[in-house]
Amino acid sequence: MLAExxxxxxxxxxxxxxxxTTQGLGAIDRVLPTSGPARELIxxxxxxxxxxxxxxxxxxxxxxxxxxxxxxxxxxxxxxxFEDPETIAREIIDSFESLPWNYRTTFALPxxxxxxxxxxxxxxxxxxxxxxxxxxxxxxxxxPLPPKSQYQSLLAVMLExxxxxxxxxxxxxxxxxxxxxxxxxxxxxxxxxxxxxxxxSFLGLGLAVNLLSAxxxxxxxxxxxLAVVHRQTPEPxxxxxxSYRLDDGIAQGVSRMQLxxxxxxxxxxxxxxxxxxRMRRIAAAYDSTLDTSQLMSAAQxxxxxxxxxxxxxxxxxxxxxxxxxxxxxxxxxxxxxxELIASRYAYLVSKTPKERTASMAELRRIYxxxxxxxxxxxxxxxxxxxxxxxxxxxxxxxxxxxxLELIEATATDETTTAVLRALER
Numbered sequence: 034m035l036a037e038x039x040x041x042x043x044x045x046x047x048x049x050x051x052x053x054t055t056q057g058l059g060a061i062d063r064v065l066p067t068s069g070p071a072r073e074l075i076x077x078x079x080x081x082x083x084x085x086x087x088x089x090x091x092x093x094x095x096x097x098x099x100x101x102x103x104x105x106x107x108x109x110x111x112x113x114x115f116e117d118p119e120t121i122a123r124e125i126i127d128s129f130e131s132l133p134w135n136y137r138t139t140f141a142l143p144x145x146x147x148x149x150x151x152x153x154x155x156x157x158x159x160x161x162x163x164x165x166x167x168x169x170x171x172x173x174x175x176x177p178l179p180p181k182s183q184y185q186s187l188l189a190v191m192l193e194x195x196x197x198x199x200x201x202x203x204x205x206x207x208x209x210x211x212x213x214x215x216x217x218x219x220x221x222x223x224x225x226x227x228x229x230x231x232x233x234s235f236l237g238l239g240l241a242v243n244l245l246s247a248x249x250x251x252x253x254x255x256x257x258x259l260a261v262v263h264r265q266t267p268e269p270x271x272x273x274x275x276s277y278r279l280d281d282g283i284a285q286g287v288s289r290m291q292l293x294x295x296x297x298x299x300x301x302x303x304x305x306x307x308x309x310x311r312m313r314r315i316a317a318a319y320d321s322t323l324d325t326s327q328l329m330s331a332a333q334x335x336x337x338x339x340x341x342x343x344x345x346x347x348x349x350x351x352x353x354x355x356x357x358x359x360x361x362x363x364x365x366x367x368x369x370x371x372e373l374i375a376s377r378y379a380y381l382v383s384k385t386p387k388e389r390t391a392s393m394a395e396l397r398r399i400y401x402x403x404x405x406x407x408x409x410x411x412x413x414x415x416x417x418x419x420x421x422x423x424x425x426x427x428x429x430x431x432x433x434x435x436x437l438e439l440i441e442a443t444a445t446d447e448t449t450t451a452v453l454r455a456l457e458r
Contacts, residue, residue: 086096
């Protein structure tokens with residue numbers, strides 16, 4: 034069935050699929066099971082993508098390194114390497130049966146963050162699969178990029194949605210995540226979303242503990258707009274898979290990131306140990322035996338609040354951080370989510386009753402602004418409300434930081450207990 038449908042698929046210039054000719058592939062989805070173990074297997078591999086999405090994605094990946102050429106015959110099977118639809122169909126089916134795949138997705142970071150690595154070319158965040166990398170010969174060997182010659186066509190460069198880099202930037206710094214599942218050419222899958230979420234969580238945690246700060250908003254360069262994906266082969270080794278364009282908001286947020294220790298107001302005498310101590314605190318969250326999924330989610334929203342030029346959206350995103358950290362459905366319907374957040378935050382950070390009262394009053398005003406945005410369609414923030422927004426971002430970061438402190442303290446207690454038990458034996 035798949036081979037027959039492939040005969041009707043066309044291309045544009047032998048490089049891009051003509052989507053108007055791929056509609057017949059949807060027939061494959063209609064004959065697949067909609068429930069049971071087989072359906073669960075498909076969902077576990079593809080997430081919310083369909084099998085026809087996978088087929089289209091695999092063909093696009095095969096076409097992506099070709100040059101655009103004017104052709105008299107637009108059919109896919111007229112291209113070299115695609116002449117036998119039976120063979121192509123078998124390759125696609127074999128690929129599907131080998132899912133899920135392991136990926137490493139690499140995102141460029143501003144060069145101002147290179148001091149995070151010190152004298153090293155790689156830093157693994159705790160025992161997680163999240164790594165910070167400095168471009169090196171080892172990185173270029175382990176994660177090769179496609180040769181430039183495959184993208185030299187001017188028209189290909191103009192039409193391409195995400196041209197991969199020809200080489201890793203000299204002395205560049207990158208954050209690399211690991212995910213499992215399936216990533217197509219344009220990054221529209223759960224595995225791609227998971228990779229981005231991991232990166233955003235780390236950057237959000239960095240902002241919260243003052244490891245990072247957000248610099249002046251500028252137009253992001255191309256390198257911050259790309260996610261470069263490598264797939265693990267059975268050998269095992271990492272091969273270039275695809276590059277896709279990130280959401281403009283993410284690119285904007287990444288471009289603003291800088292080390293807090295580089296800020297002009299940061300005490301020079303503290304710079305030697307500040308970053309390492311903050312990194313240890315972040316690593317504790319990745320190594321913790323506790324469930325830190327909500328904290329990681331809050332960190333993503335915290336990063337997002339620094340990633341948008343739309344101040345109304347950013348205000349809501351910052352408020353969501355506090356709702357994630359302090360919200361509780363079992364209690365909020367009795368007390369009200371605004372009062373619950375205000376009281377929990379105030380008792381967590383305040384040192385005196387006066388501070389507690391002031392914090393609660395301020396958070397009530399902040400929540401009122403949030404409600405006006407969400408429920409009344411508020412169109413702009415006043416000067417006073419903008420100041421409240423900055424306070425809200427600070428509060429969101431403080432809430433996450435306090436949670437990290439508790440996690441780090443718990444880890445220390447667990448280590449101490451383990452040592453004492455070992456000595457007792």
